[in-house]
Amino acid sequence: MSQNNDLKQATISLLQQLGLYAQASHLLNDQQSQPFDTLSLNQLLKKHKLSFRVLQFSPQMMAQTSHPCLFIPDNSPAQVIRRRHEHLEQLGNNDQWQPLTAKTGGHILIVDSLPTDKQNTKAFAHELSKKTKWYRPVFWLSLLASITGLAVPLFTMAVYDRVIGGQSPSVLPTIALGAALAISILVSSRLVRAKVLANTSNRFARDLSNLTFDRLLSMPLTVLSRVGLSNHISRMRNAEKMRVLLSGPAGTGLVDVPFTLIALVTIALLSGWLVVVPLSMLALFYWVMKLTNKFTQSASPTISSDYQQSLNELAKNLLQVKTSGHNEGWYVKFCRQCREHCRQNFIYAKRSGLNAAVAHAMSLFTALVTVFTGIFLVLNQSISPGALIACVMLIWRITGPAQLAFSSSQKITMVKSAAEQFDRFMTASTEHNELRLDLPDTSQAPQLSFQHLTLRYSADAEPALSGISVDIDAGENVAIIGPNACGKTSLLLAAIGVVESQAGFVTINGKNLKQYDPQALRQWAAYSPAQADLLPGTLADNIRISMPSASDEELINALYAAGGAALFDALDNNIHCELFKNGHSLLSPVESGYISLARALLKQSQLILLDEPIANQNPHAKAQLLETFAKLKGNTTVLFTSHDADLIQQADKVIILDKGTVVYAGPVPDPSAPNSENSENSQLPQESSHG
Numbered sequence: 001m002s003q004n005n006d007l008k009q010a011t012i013s014l015l016q017q018l019g020l021y022a023q024a025s026h027l028l029n030d031q032q033s034q035p036f037d038t039l040s041l042n043q044l045l046k047k048h049k050l051s052f053r054v055l056q057f058s059p060q061m062m063a064q065t066s067h068p069c070l071f072i073p074d075n076s077p078a079q080v081i082r083r084r085h086e087h088l089e090q091l092g093n094n095d096q097w098q099p100l101t102a103k104t105g106g107h108i109l110i111v112d113s114l115p116t117d118k119q120n121t122k123a124f125a126h127e128l129s130k131k132t133k134w135y136r137p138v139f140w141l142s143l144l145a146s147i148t149g150l151a152v153p154l155f156t157m158a159v160y161d162r163v164i165g166g167q168s169p170s171v172l173p174t175i176a177l178g179a180a181l182a183i184s185i186l187v188s189s190r191l192v193r194a195k196v197l198a199n200t201s202n203r204f205a206r207d208l209s210n211l212t213f214d215r216l217l218s219m220p221l222t223v224l225s226r227v228g229l230s231n232h233i234s235r236m237r238n239a240e241k242m243r244v245l246l247s248g249p250a251g252t253g254l255v256d257v258p259f260t261l262i263a264l265v266t267i268a269l270l271s272g273w274l275v276v277v278p279l280s281m282l283a284l285f286y287w288v289m290k291l292t293n294k295f296t297q298s299a300s301p302t303i304s305s306d307y308q309q310s311l312n313e314l315a316k317n318l319l320q321v322k323t324s325g326h327n328e329g330w331y332v333k334f335c336r337q338c339r340e341h342c343r344q345n346f347i348y349a350k351r352s353g354l355n356a357a358v359a360h361a362m363s364l365f366t367a368l369v370t371v372f373t374g375i376f377l378v379l380n381q382s383i384s385p386g387a388l389i390a391c392v393m394l395i396w397r398i399t400g401p402a403q404l405a406f407s408s409s410q411k412i413t414m415v416k417s418a419a420e421q422f423d424r425f426m427t428a429s430t431e432h433n434e435l436r437l438d439l440p441d442t443s444q445a446p447q448l449s450f451q452h453l454t455l456r457y458s459a460d461a462e463p464a465l466s467g468i469s470v471d472i473d474a475g476e477n478v479a480i481i482g483p484n485a486c487g488k489t490s491l492l493l494a495a496i497g498v499v500e501s502q503a504g505f506v507t508i509n510g511k512n513l514k515q516y517d518p519q520a521l522r523q524w525a526a527y528s529p530a531q532a533d534l535l536p537g538t539l540a541d542n543i544r545i546s547m548p549s550a551s552d553e554e555l556i557n558a559l560y561a562a563g564g565a566a567l568f569d570a571l572d573n574n575i576h577c578e579l580f581k582n583g584h585s586l587l588s589p590v591e592s593g594y595i596s597l598a599r600a601l602l603k604q605s606q607l608i609l610l611d612e613p614i615a616n617q618n619p620h621a622k623a624q625l626l627e628t629f630a631k632l633k634g635n636t637t638v639l640f641t642s643h644d645a646d647l648i649q650q651a652d653k654v655i656i657l658d659k660g661t662v663v664y665a666g667p668v669p670d671p672s673a674p675n676s677e678n679s680e681n682s683q684l685p686q687e688s689s690h691g
């Protein structure tokens with residue numbers, strides 16, 4: 001723990017030294033994100049948009065630094081260090097710089113750039129540029145492979161001209177030995193290069209995946225739901241495309257293309273102006289392949305995403321499809337899409353085949369034209385027959401990579417569009433775009449206020465909330481009620497900023513919600529959705545996600561407080577019971593509801609928001625929740641939506657919504673009162689609707 005504190009303290013000092021005082025005091029005041037380890041440090045710096053690298057420490061590498069750095073030695077506390085001319089300095093306890101004493105092993109976090117509002121529109125290229133460390137070995141290995149690749153044609157030439165032409169078989173063993181040596185170097189350098197490329201592509205793909213996932217998590221919910229699931233999946237697959245391209249044959253072909261220059265220079269040295277032939281053929285190769293590629297690309301399947309979408313829909317709605325008995329409609333729709341999918345893929349595959357055949361024919365044609373032109377030079381005795389044979393062999397070293405690169409052109413196009421998509425995605429706004437660093441006061445129940453809040457999910461939709469103005473006192477238990485789709489869930493989500501209003505605002509303890517660090521706010525507030533999702537894992541894993549440090553006993557207590565005693569009993573009182581079998585949840589939606597409620601109660605937060613907490617649950621669960629509510633009264637602000645009369649009756653305040661507007665906000669009206677006929681009371685459920 002003390003190591004963690006040291007790291008946190010050093011990070012605060014680093015932020016101060018970088019001039020990021022607001023960020024430093026945010027971290028100083030943040031008591032929630034304990035323990036503060038290297039993972040927390042990584043997330044924090046990303047959140048504050050600092051560009052950084054973590055490397056093995058060596059004093060020489062400090063020459064690259066322009067900002068103070070964080071030195072994390074293996075066996076001693078982290079320190080802020082900096083380069084001053086030729087010397088390294090560490091920040092002492094009194095905030096004074098002094099010479100660095102420990103120069104032993106450890107890691108160094110180098111800050112490359114400070115947060116900027118400028119959006120990086122070339123995020124993909126920027127990420128790729130970070131991999132420069134790998135370019136050098138790939139370059140040298142490719143050069144070695146290209147030079148040793150000359151051996152076979154040159155040795156063949158020597159055999160023709162010296163052994164056969166010169167009648168001196170004694171040089172043959174030397175030539176054979178030289179050829180064997182060159183081939184073994186060629187093979188080994190190619191093997192090592194393949195390993196380096198696989199390593200680079202995997203690291204690059206991993207970095208892209210991490211960035212994409214981090215970005216998805218930090219985007220506003222409204223943007224995420226507007227874009228749709230299939231788009232998110234396709235974004236996550238971008239990384240896979242890069243992995244396949246870089247480590248596959250297309251990547252190898254592309255890397256080899258510049259090295260064809262070595263073969264061209266050798267042809268020029270061996271045969272003089274004969275090099276013009278392969279050069280002109282390469283130009284012709286390029287134009288022909290450009291045309292055929294265009295022809296192939298014009299047939300790229302356009303239905304793939306619709307087809308994938310309908311498969312996802314079918315998988316999601318299997319129960320409804322089966323129970324409705326109307327399989328026919330789905331079947332017909334699926335068959336139609338499947339037929340079209342196959343037709344488009346067939347045309348595309350046919351054209352890709354044509355592409356590959358044309359590329360192959362162009363390679364053969366280049367070799368043939370070189371042979372026919374070269375024969376005249378041999379007959380003129382301008383070059384030896386061995387030189388002509390060597391030139392023809394070298395032609396394959398030029399057309400091979402070109403053919404590979406051209407035949408993989410659809411993969412290159414795919415990666416190009418993936419890069420563009422990635423760049424666009426990285427410029428989308430996130431919840432961290434503005435500096436939101438205030439932390440909620442976690443020591444007491446908060447007071448909430450909605451001020452003229454208006455919220456639409458899309459520009460052409462009716463507002464889900466319209467001009468909502470209502471105050472909620474600290475520690476109040478508030479029931480939000482009203483007909484379906486009147487905006488109850490939206491109001492709960494707006495209270496913790498998960499959906500953002502277009503007009504009006506929400507305050508917590510008098511401070512606009514937009515000032516709070518969204519992550520810290522939601523880590524503190526407890527929200528239980530109406531439909532709970534379970535994650536593959538045990539009962540304990542599922543409850544613990546809201547508070548990873550909770551003990552098993554705390555999990556069980558939270559489950560009991562949520563009314564889940566019967567569920568726990570059914571699971572043999574085993575908190576480590578697996579909830580999934582063959583990828584499917586073993587629990588019903590109602591049983592999942594207990595887990596969702598337990599997650600919220602486990603946090604012991606002073607702000608609890610529950611969306612239909614006991615819908616369809618048994619009477620015991622309701623009694624338990626009433627008891628839990630009674631305990632929370634006064635010291636926790638609770639907002640819940642419900643249609644249950646008993647739950648509503650115990651509330652301190654009721655907010656009645658209709659079509660997104662407040663029709664009543666105040667104490668729960670007494671149903672037995674003489675004016676119970678009035679409009680407010682008539683909205684209240686008159687009897688227990690559940691259980």
Ligand SMILES: Nc1ncnc2c1ncn2[C@@H]1O[C@H](COP(=O)(O)OP(=O)(O)OP(=O)(O)O)[C@@H](O)[C@H]1O
Binds near residue numbers: 457461463482485489
């Ligand atoms: N993610 C969303 N995208 C688009 N529209 C939405 C979204 N969520 C809710 N809505 C719309 O906003 C309106 C209010 O929905 P909301 O879920 O807040 O109502 P509710 O009172 O909680 O409904 P219910 O009682 O059925 O849960 C509805 O018309 C709904 O269709």
